[in-house]
Amino acid sequence: MKRAEQILWVLFLLAVGMKMTISRHGFYPFSAGLILSSFYFYLSFWLFNNISFTGVFKKENYAGITSMRIIGTIAIGFAYSTAVMSILFKIMSWPGSLIMLIQSCFGLVVSGIIILVRQSRKDNGPFYKGLLLRECNNDCNLWTSYSDNRFAT
Numbered sequence: 534m535k536r537a538e539q540i541l542w543v544l545f546l547l548a549v550g551m552k553m554t555i556s557r558h559g560f561y562p563f564s565a566g567l568i569l570s571s572f573y574f575y576l577s578f579w580l581f582n583n584i585s586f587t588g589v590f591k592k593e594n595y596a597g598i599t600s601m602r603i604i605g606t607i608a609i610g611f612a613y614s615t616a617v618m619s620i621l622f623k624i625m626s627w628p629g630s631l632i633m634l635i636q637s638c639f640g641l642v643v644s645g646i647i648i649l650v651r652q653s654r655k656d657n658g659p660f661y662k663g664l665l666l667r668e669c670n671n672d673c674n675l676w677t678s679y680s681d682n683r684f685a686t
Contacts, residue, residue, distance in 0.1 A: 535580060537572070538572065538580060538667075541565070541568060541569045541572055542569065544565045544568075544569075545562070545565040545566055545569050545617070547565075548561035548562040548564075548565040548566075549562050549620075549624055552624060559624070559625050562621060562624050562625065563621065563625065566617055566618065566620065566621035566624075567621070569617050570614045570617040570618045570621070571614075573610045573611075573613040573614040573617060574610060574611060574614035576610075577606050577607055577609060577610020577611070577613070577614075578603050578606050578607055578610070580606075580610070581606040581609065581610070581663070581664060581667075582595075582598055582602070582603070582606055583659075583663075605647070608644070609644045609648075609664065611640070612637065612640030612641055612643075612644050613641075613667065615633065615636060615637040615640055616637040616640070616641055618633060618637075619633035619634045619636070619637045620634075622634075641668065644664075644668065645668045648664045648665050648668055649665070652665055
């Protein structure tokens with residue numbers, strides 16, 4: 534995980550903790566969840582392919598990356614973004630949270646199966662290990678928010 538992603542997850546989890554204990558208004562989890570979801574949605578190809586931020590628009594940084602890998606990282610980023618938004622919907626007790634949780638669970642299961650199949654090949658690298666770590670992180674957070682009755686809608 535990159536440092537920016539780790540910081541955003543810590544801020545999101547702290548904001549959720551504040552919503553559950555100290556503050557009952559939802560500005561902090563909403564803003565942190567929106568930033569994290571946008572981060573996954575718009576920057577997934579950069580984040581998952583280990584491209585430097587200054588080299589996002591340089592063609593030579595994409596030389597060893599296939600088009601299917603870029604499309605796959607964009608799809609996985611969409612699944613992660615949906616998972617973060619469904620957790621946010623559940624925390625804020627907004628309608629439609631259960632449907633979003635089910636949709637994001639489906640997306641994470643499909644992406645998890647693809648990642649595990651690709652990881653089991655002999656030519657695996659740090660790319661799939663990083664995705665597997667993120668997958669476990671998102672699955673745990675999604676399962677916790679789904680099973681927590683304090684966020685019942």
